Amino acid sequence: MAQYYPGTSQVAQNRRNFQDPDYKLEKLREISDEDVVKILGHRAPGEEYKSVHPPLDEMDEPDDIVRELVTPIDGAKAGDRIRYIQFTDSMYFAPAHPFLRSRSYLNRFRGVDAGTLSGRQIIEARERDLEKISKELLETEFFDTARSGIRGKTVHGHSLRLDEDGMMFDMLRRQILNKNTGKVESVKDQIGRELDEPVVLGEPLDEETLKAKTTIYRIDGEAYRDDKDAVEVLHKIHVGRSNGGFCPE
């Protein structure tokens, strides 16, 4: 059995769940395919996919054993462009965080490229595959409407205090809490272009649920040092790396 993450705490268990491709993530909300396309902002809903090369079937490719072994993903088969979706996760108990996202993406999805930075995380894939992946990421536990943000640019805000209404700071104000309905609405696409109609993302999770679902160790939640097993494995890796790096001959 694959060992994804050490530790006995709930945070460690959540990290294992995200990274295990056999674990079925809980679906928290419903977002239509059209709404996902609108939020991504790469093409208008209903518009044809643009392509960068002819479909693979029509291309005269040289014989290669690897080409026969690897089944191409749908987007590659059709010759789609590579597009992206990028998330920012608040340090205040967001369900996922950048490093975990990368590890989970590479375990769960084929034909993707994941890029990790301290406050944001990008995934690149062929356009039609990306739309499927985005839908999954937005509908499941990976995403919370208040503590996670879909931000193609101007990502600043993950380490800031939350807004009064519990939303993560966003200079471009893409996701807004509708006070009348109590639901979060996406009023702009991921790079801040205004949408004709807001996309309703749903209610934010309450503090208790977030603390149960989070994958972030925090002193006011579950502290890392209290998770003895995880710390022990970290120490082993640290000592192993230090000894291995010293006079390796």
Add this chain to the structure above:
Amino acid sequence: MDIEVFPHRVLGADTTEKLLNGIECIGDVKRTVVQGPRLPPEDPNENPRYAERRKITVNGQEIELKVKTGRIFVEVSNESTIDEIRGICNEHLPFGFDINIGKYIKTQKTVSDKIKYGDTDIPDELVGMTDPSARLKDRLTIIKKGKKD
């Protein structure tokens, strides 16, 4: 003596307006600095429903709020004023806050100020009221005491 009001959440325009009106009513308060992440400049193409930047009214004086309030520095002379401010904060900040005592507003001209203003004498009260990179008239509002709407 300066104090720093540090709310546990970043404040919107409405709460900032209420809080500042409360603080500015206190006679002992000399100077107040609102600090936080800047909001984007006004964009004529943007839907006004989604714009956060707006004018607030403090003691009858209109101020354009250019930041989302993260911290408020207040200069006071009596320690008893801190309790008054704490009372106002309790009323408007239900999610919690800290009040720290220290020196938060600079009182002496620095090299940057010297380069910016030259040898001209600027009043002591204006020193430290804005960043070296910004113009005073863009950032500073003088509120007359005793006038309340």
